[in-house]
Amino acid sequence: MTNDSIGSIKLVALTPLGDATAEACDGDFCAVPVHHTQAVVNKKLDQDLV
Amino acid sequence: MTQPIKVDIWSDVQCPWCYIGKRKFEAGAAEFGGEVEVEYHSFELAPDTPVDFEGTTADYLSARKGMPLAQVEQMMERVTAIAKTVGLDYDFDRVHQTNTVISHELLHFAKSKGRQLEMKERLLMAYFVNGEHVGRIADLVEIAASLGFDRDEVTEALISHRFLPDVKADVALAQEYGINGVPFFVIDGKYGVSGAQEADTFANVLAQVAAEREAAPDSEHERSDKEAAR
Numbered sequence: 001m002t003n004d005s006i007g008s009i010k011l012v013a014l015t016p017l018g019d020a021t022a023e024a025c026d027g028d029f030c031a032v033p034v035h036h037t038q039a040v041v042n043k044k045l046d047q048d049l050v
Numbered sequence: 051m052t053q054p055i056k057v058d059i060w061s062d063v064q065c066p067w068c069y070i071g072k073r074k075f076e077a078g079a080a081e082f083g084g085e086v087e088v089e090y091h092s093f094e095l096a097p098d099t100p101v102d103f104e105g106t107t108a109d110y111l112s113a114r115k116g117m118p119l120a121q122v123e124q125m126m127e128r129v130t131a132i133a134k135t136v137g138l139d140y141d142f143d144r145v146h147q148t149n150t151v152i153s154h155e156l157l158h159f160a161k162s163k164g165r166q167l168e169m170k171e172r173l174l175m176a177y178f179v180n181g182e183h184v185g186r187i188a189d190l191v192e193i194a195a196s197l198g199f200d201r202d203e204v205t206e207a208l209i210s211h212r213f214l215p216d217v218k219a220d221v222a223l224a225q226e227y228g229i230n231g232v233p234f235f236v237i238d239g240k241y242g243v244s245g246a247q248e249a250d251t252f253a254n255v256l257a258q259v260a261a262e263r264e265a266a267p268d269s270e271h272e273r274s275d276k277e278a279a280r
Contacts, residue, residue, distance in 0.1 A: 012239060012240060014227060014228075014236060014240065014241060014242030015240060015241050015242065016241075016242050016243070016244070017237075017241045017242070017243050017251075017255050017258075018243040018244065018245070018247045018251045018252075018255060019245070019247055019248070019251060020244070021245075022071075022244060022245025022246055022247045022248075022251075023067045023070070023071075023132075023245050023246045024067050024071075024231035024232060024233065024234070024244055024245035024246065025062070025065040025066070025067055025068070025095050025231055025232055026230055026231035030065065030066055030067055030129070
């Protein structure tokens with residue numbers, strides 16, 4: 001990461017924020033963490049309880 | 051008057067987490083409640099994909115990654131289930147795996163008309179929900195026409211590839227930032243947020259940026275506001 005300017009955007013070294021394990025597509029591979037299966041099940045259970 | 055918080059988002063039309071992340075970001079921005087200005091930037095996840103890939107997305111990923119078809123299909127089922135939790139009905143059986151570079155050109159064309167955001171939503175829906183082809187000029191012209199764009203103007207823009215340099219500039223900018231995966235959010239030009247974060251996370255980041263601005267009243271943004279007011 002650089003301190004530079006391209007077009008209208010001034011480039012600075014970015015400070016990372018948020019959950020570093022959030023799902024993203026890297027290259028042509030889109031990771032699907034297994035724990036999300038459980039997260040979806042939990043959400044459904046929560047909805048059923050409501 | 052405070053300037054809106056600028057959010058630059060790198061994203062690809064065929065990125066399942068980008069559409070899910072878009073929904074989560076929108077929910078987070080609504081939760082934040084302040085003014086936010088969004089600009090999308092092009093990112094090509096698989097620039098060597100042919101325009102007319104023969105086969106399904108599962109076939110493509112299986113061949114490309116050397117993964118068993120059943121494993122790929124299971125992954126796609128999980129993504130589909132997660133998409134449903136944010137109100138998106140992904141239909142991978144109808145997806146046309148393709149090269150997205152021309153769809154990015156169309157996004158820049160729409161941006162030149164001040165309508166990038168609605169085109170972004172339309173293209174993601176076209177790819178993941180509607181099963182429309184987003185790699186061929188004729189199909190993209192129809193997609194643009196469905197939003198009321200002039201067919202001839204869109205056709206000329208896409209055939210001439212006059213927005214291709216803008217696509218490549220976005221990709222180069224991503225490299226400068228060190229962005230390897232999408233969706234990627236650059237907030238206020240300072241913070242990098244990677245992936246389809248939860249809505250609360252986006253809301254918290256936006257609130258943090260807003261609080262920092264308030265704590266530094268003579269910031270660059272305030273000076274810009276003052277200059278604009280003169």
